[in-house]
Structure formats: structure tokens, C-alpha cells
Amino acid sequence: MSGYRQIDDADDEAARKAELAVRGGPKVRPDPLPARQAFGEAEVAMIDEVVAYYRERNADPGYQGHFEKRYTEAFVDTLSGGYADAVATGTAALYVAIAALELPKGGEVLVSPITDPGTLSAIILNGLKPRLIDSRPGSYNTGAAEFEARITPETVGAVIVHSIGQACDIAGIMPVARRHGIRVVEDCSQAHGAKLGGQFVGSYGDIAAFSTMYRKAHITGACGGVVYSRDLELFRRALAHADRGKPSWLPGFDDRNPNGFLFPALNLHTDEISCAIGIASLKRLNATIVGRLSFVSEFAFHLKEQSKLCRPYAYSPADSPFVFPVIVDSAKLRCTKREFAEAVIAEGIGLNPHYEYVVADWPWIKPHLADGFDTPNARAIRDQSFAVYVNEHYGDREVRDAVNAIVKVERAMAV
Ligand SMILES: Cc1ncc(COP(=O)(O)O)c(C=O)c1O
Structure with a gap:
């Protein structure tokens, strides 16, 4: 008798466990999943270092300061070469990267089908027309055939996104783009440190943008972004487009004399504390x-x-x-x-x-x-x-x- 009872109890227990949590059953995972804590002790220590650094020198932190230099150098080291500028957000990085290409206004820019609104806004606010490309079948990312199929005589540029942390076939897309004279921005916001054919994403196109907001693989705090290129001339145009047209690379450039600025542009700078956080965060990428x-x-x-x-x-x-x-x-x-x-x-x-x-x-x-x-x-x-x-x-x-x-x-x- 009691044997039957045990089987009934066991069945009841199995049925209770199998009841879905949405229907009031027990959760498979009752306690919270581990927190990420991208903003950890190392990041806090770097903030203290910024305060100490400027106090020691009896100076205030400014644009393109000591920590931004260290952060962008570390960023470039991580990607095995090139030039990097830290900016306010990933959307700002995209805006600046596209602006630096100085494409003809009204031109069409091919863009990946799955991305953040910032990617689209950066194209539109540069006076360009986004033209969607589909993804490869079964993929979150576009491919060379999908890219080529959408080229028109009006196509002047492309923003290619490495969605969900997966490198897209940028190696296949670039030769097609080059053949058609299309300039390419890589949006690497979701794919920090991803590689394709042994080469980092961000180093295939003309210029690249990274978001470093708090959910990304490495962060500069709540928000942030990086513009990256291996082309020095293009990078310099990006620097000017990120800060009111300033030709900051020229010998004797005077930040306080706007007579020598090149063109109207926004000020999309970041700050020393964000860059210091980025230094710590990049170390654990x-x-x-x-x-x-x-x-x-x-x-x-x-x-x-x-x-x-x-x-x-x-x-x-x-x-x-x-x-x-x-x-x-x-x-x-x-x-x-x-x-x-x-x-x-x-x-x-x-x-x-x-x-x-x-x-x-x-x-x-x-x-x-x-x-x-x-x-x-x-x-x-x-x-x-x-x-x-x-x-x-x-x-x-x-x-x-x-x-x-x-x-x-x-x-x-x-x-
Ligand atoms: C693919 C992609 N592009 C652009 C952005 C915009 O970046 P941000 O939020 O830093 O402006 C993000 C993230 O938010 C993104 O994931």
C-alpha cells in the first residue's frame, strides 16, 4: 500500500516541478543570475586617479587630456594599430565617422537591417539617405551578396553593423564597396574585440564607430563612444568633426583662436573620468x-x-x-x-x-x-x-x- 503511495508522491512532485513558472509552478532558477558589474573596483580606482592627478597639478581636467590620451592609446593597442578618438556616445561616434567621410548631401548610404536607432539617426542627421540591406538568410548580419544587390548609382557610403557580437562578412563586403567607390563605416558597437580572418572588426572599413555605453563589452561609464580609423587623414577629419572644426593636429594650433577652425561642427567630446573608466574596462575586455x-x-x-x-x-x-x-x-x-x-x-x-x-x-x-x-x-x-x-x-x-x-x-x- 505504502509503495503505491510513494509512487503517487513522486509523480505529484514531478508534476509540481514540471508546472511552468508562468502558471505558478516553481522556477528553474529561483535566485538572481550573477550581476555583471562592469563598473567595478578597478573603475572606481581610476576615478580616484583622475582626481589625484589633477589635484597634484593644481589644474582642472580639460578636452583631450591625459586620461583620454592613455585610453585612446590603449584602445589602439587593443586593435593592433590605427587612431582613436573618444567621444560622448556611440551615436556621436557614428555621426562623426560618417561626417568625416564628407559624402555628398542627399547621397544614399547602405545600412544593415538590424541595429540601434543611433546608426540610422547618424546617417539621416548627416543629410544622407539610409538604404536598407537585408541580412543573409538565417543571420542577424548582412553579407556581400545582399550588399551588392542594393547598390544604386546614388550609393555613396555604407554603415555595416556587426550585430549581436558577431563579425559580419566585412571581408567579403569591402572588395564590392571598393569596386563601386563606396566608403564604409563599420558599426562595432556590439562587437568589441570580435575578429574575422584573424583581423579585428573595425579595421576593414574606412572608419569605425564603437558605443561604450554601460551595456557594451567594455564601457566608459553610463555612455561613451570611440571613432577609430587606420587612415590618418580621415581620422583628422573626424577629430575636427567631433569638435567644432578644430584642426587640432596642426603645429601651433590655438584652441582659443577660432580664426583657424575649418568648418561648423558639433562639440561631441567626452571627459577625463569616462576615459579613465575606459582604461580599466578595456583591460578586462x-x-x-x-x-x-x-x-x-x-x-x-x-x-x-x-x-x-x-x-x-x-x-x-x-x-x-x-x-x-x-x-x-x-x-x-x-x-x-x-x-x-x-x-x-x-x-x-x-x-x-x-x-x-x-x-x-x-x-x-x-x-x-x-x-x-x-x-x-x-x-x-x-x-x-x-x-x-x-x-x-x-x-x-x-x-x-x-x-x-x-x-x-x-x-x-x-x-
Ligand atoms: C549597433 C549599435 N549602434 C549604435 C548604438 C548607439 O550607441 P549609443 O547608445 O552609445 O549612442 C548602439 C548601442 O546603443 C548599438 O548597439
Whole structure:
């Protein structure tokens, strides 16, 4: 008698555990996931160093100061050469990088289909017309064929984004761009330190922009950005476009004599404290990427083994994961992909259920685009996937919990 009872109890317990958290069941991950804390002790120590440095000299921090010099030198070292200028935000970096190309106003600029509004705003506010490119089938990123298919006689430039921390095929895109005389800005905001063919992203195009806001792989505080180029002349134009047309590289340049400035431009400077934070944060970029790659590769391995309806997005060990998409076979579910993803969140896993950064979807952008081209490949991969947040402190337990949460939800939701 009591034997039957035990089996009943065990069944009850299994049923209780299988009840989804969205329906009041127990969470797979009841306690919070590890915090990232990109702003840590090393960053705080650098702020103290800024204060001490300027007190010792009885001076106030100014533009292009000691810490900005150190930060941009470290940035350039990290990317194995080139020139870098630290600016206020990633959007400002994009704005300046595009401005530096001095493209003819009204010209068309090809742009990747999945990105932040800052990428589009930087093109439009430079008096240029964004022209969307689709992504490669099954990818968050564009490719050479998709790029070439959208070139017109009006195309003067391109902003190519390395979305979600994955290097796009910029090596394939550049020869096409060169053949057509198209100048290229790389938007590396989500892919700090990612490589393609052994070469860093940001070093393929004419010029590159990085956002260093607080969610990025390395940060300069709440916000920040870097303009980067290997072309000294172009870099100098960028410096002037980042600060009221000042030719700061000229011998004897006098910051207080506007007679010698070159053209009207905004002031998009950053500050010494942000650059000091950037110095500390950049030192751990490599460890950050290694930590994220290790999470992503373990997660992908176990997901492939255990899930019947979800599969990991393809990635390369040279990427710098920003978020990690999981592709869901919705045809075999009794719910939508979004409901599925929300059920996984309820189990205690951090993710974005529906990446809203498909540019062609935004109502406000439509009047600013060169044409009404849709980006069906970009929409399809977004619609099929949810994006798991990636944090360098996630380890085996987070891999296990994330995979268990997905498998639990798919068992409950499978047709
Ligand atoms: C791909 C991409 N481009 C541009 C931006 C804009 O950067 P910011 O927010 O620093 O202005 C971001 C991030 O926000 C981004 O992820």
C-alpha cells in the first residue's frame, strides 16, 4: 500500500516541478543570475586617479587630456594599430565617422537591417539617405551578396553593423564597396574585440564607430563612444568633426583662436573620468570575451544535446558575444515564440523575447529611408529567435539552468 503511495508522491512532485513558472509552478532558477558589474573596483580606482592627478597639478581636467590620451592609446593597442578618438556616445561616434567621410548631401548610404536607432539617426542627421540591406538568410548580419544587390548609382557610403557580437562578412563586403567607390563605416558597437580572418572588426572599413555605453563589452561609464580609423587623414577629419572644426593636429594650433577652425561642427567630446573608466574596462575586455564565449559554447553544446525544438544560433569562436539567439521551431509549439520566450524568462532566465531592432519595422523611420524595401531575412531570423543575455560571469550553473528552463518550457508547450 505504502509503495503505491510513494509512487503517487513522486509523480505529484514531478508534476509540481514540471508546472511552468508562468502558471505558478516553481522556477528553474529561483535566485538572481550573477550581476555583471562592469563598473567595478578597478573603475572606481581610476576615478580616484583622475582626481589625484589633477589635484597634484593644481589644474582642472580639460578636452583631450591625459586620461583620454592613455585610453585612446590603449584602445589602439587593443586593435593592433590605427587612431582613436573618444567621444560622448556611440551615436556621436557614428555621426562623426560618417561626417568625416564628407559624402555628398542627399547621397544614399547602405545600412544593415538590424541595429540601434543611433546608426540610422547618424546617417539621416548627416543629410544622407539610409538604404536598407537585408541580412543573409538565417543571420542577424548582412553579407556581400545582399550588399551588392542594393547598390544604386546614388550609393555613396555604407554603415555595416556587426550585430549581436558577431563579425559580419566585412571581408567579403569591402572588395564590392571598393569596386563601386563606396566608403564604409563599420558599426562595432556590439562587437568589441570580435575578429574575422584573424583581423579585428573595425579595421576593414574606412572608419569605425564603437558605443561604450554601460551595456557594451567594455564601457566608459553610463555612455561613451570611440571613432577609430587606420587612415590618418580621415581620422583628422573626424577629430575636427567631433569638435567644432578644430584642426587640432596642426603645429601651433590655438584652441582659443577660432580664426583657424575649418568648418561648423558639433562639440561631441567626452571627459577625463569616462576615459579613465575606459582604461580599466578595456583591460578586462579579453577576459570578458573569453568568459562570454565559454558560456555560449557550453550553452550551445548542451542545448543541441537536450532540446528537441530549439537550436543555438551559429557563431564563431572569434566573435565577441553580445546576446545569444536561440532559434525556436514554433510550428511544433502550442504557443507563439514570444510566449515561449516569456515562459523561459518566468523560469528565471534573462533574455530578450523579441529583438525589436529590425529597422524596417519602425514606423518613424519610413519617411527617411531611400525606398520601401523590406528586409524579410532579418525579420525571419528575429521572428524565429529570442536573444539570451550573455554575461562573462555566467558559468556551468547558468548554462544548466538556461538549458533546463528551455527544455522544461518546450515539454509543456510541445504540440
Ligand atoms: C549597433 C549599435 N549602434 C549604435 C548604438 C548607439 O550607441 P549609443 O547608445 O552609445 O549612442 C548602439 C548601442 O546603443 C548599438 O548597439
